Amino acid sequence: GQNIDQPTEMTATEGAIVQINCTYQTSGFNGLFWYQQHAGEAPTFLSYNVLDGLEEKGRFSSFLSRSKGYSYLLLKELQMKDSASYLCAVSLSGYALNFGKGTSLLVTP
Amino acid sequence: KAGVTQTPRYLIKTRGQQVTLSCSPISGHRSVSWYQQTPGQGLQFLFEYFSETQRNKGNFPGRFSGRQFSNSRSEMNVSTLELGDSALYLCASSSTGQGTTEAFFGQGTRLTVV
Numbered sequence: 001g002q003n004i005d006q007p008t009e010m011t012a013t014e015g016a017i018v019q020i021n022c023t024y025q026t027s028g029f030n031g032l033f034w035y036q037q038h039a040g041e042a043p044t045f046l047s048y049n050v051l052d053g054l055e056e057k058g059r060f061s062s063f064l065s066r067s068k069g070y071s072y073l074l075l076k077e078l079q080m081k082d083s084a085s086y087l088c089a090v091s092l093s094g095y096a097l098n099f100g101k102g103t104s105l106l107v108t109p
Numbered sequence: 110k111a112g113v114t115q116t117p118r119y120l121i122k123t124r125g126q127q128v129t130l131s132c133s134p135i136s137g138h139r140s141v142s143w144y145q146q147t148p149g150q151g152l153q154f155l156f157e158y159f160s161e162t163q164r165n166k167g168n169f170p171g172r173f174s175g176r177q178f179s180n181s182r183s184e185m186n187v188s189t190l191e192l193g194d195s196a197l198y199l200c201a202s203s204s205t206g207q208g209t210t211e212a213f214f215g216q217g218t219r220l221t222v223v
Contacts, residue, residue: 035214087151096167099151102152
């Protein structure tokens with residue numbers, strides 16, 4: 001089976017940096033996605049990694065190590081609007097995304 | 110450019126009934142995927158269609174089925190509804206369907222089975 005793990009909840013302070021980890025054990029690998037989902041809204045794309053290393057996009061960065069089955073999403077200069085659920089998903093084949101259960105991030109003043 | 114549109118947004122059905130949900134992808138996108146989202150299980154893959162062909166299927170019973178039309182619009186059907194089918198059903202469209210480009214999600218259909 002496919003196994004994708006991420007912490008259930010995290011809390012961080014406005015202006016700080018937070019790292020959300022994701023580990024995976026899957027039968028295939030076509031890339032790893034991070035999505036953000038605010039309560040009651042659709043998930044929105046944040047990043048995609050297929051090669052090892054760090055991808056930076058403004059305040060958000062994502063890292064991948066394929067040999068370790070590990071990724072993280074780094075959020076800098078946290079803002080209140082970053083309070084949301086962060087979903088790690090592995091692409092297997094075609095367009096089938098296997099999602100972790102998501103990490104609920106609460107940003108406090 | 111219009112986003113992914115799902116209808117209806119909310120639905121209440123009785124156990125044993127069947128339901129059909131609709132998804133209109135972004136214009137030009139040929140891949141449509143369906144997901145079930147519940148608090149306990151998170152987002153789970155149901156199936157994916159590309160150019161009217163089902164290419165991938167998740168681990169759901171045969172009561173869950175879908176199809177895609179020539180204009181890329183997709184429908185999913187759930188027959189003999191059970192209480193456990195209560196969930197948010199999300200569809201996502203992608204331009205390439207190769208799993209290497211981002212998927213754009215619709216707002217979802219909230220299904221409640223009573």
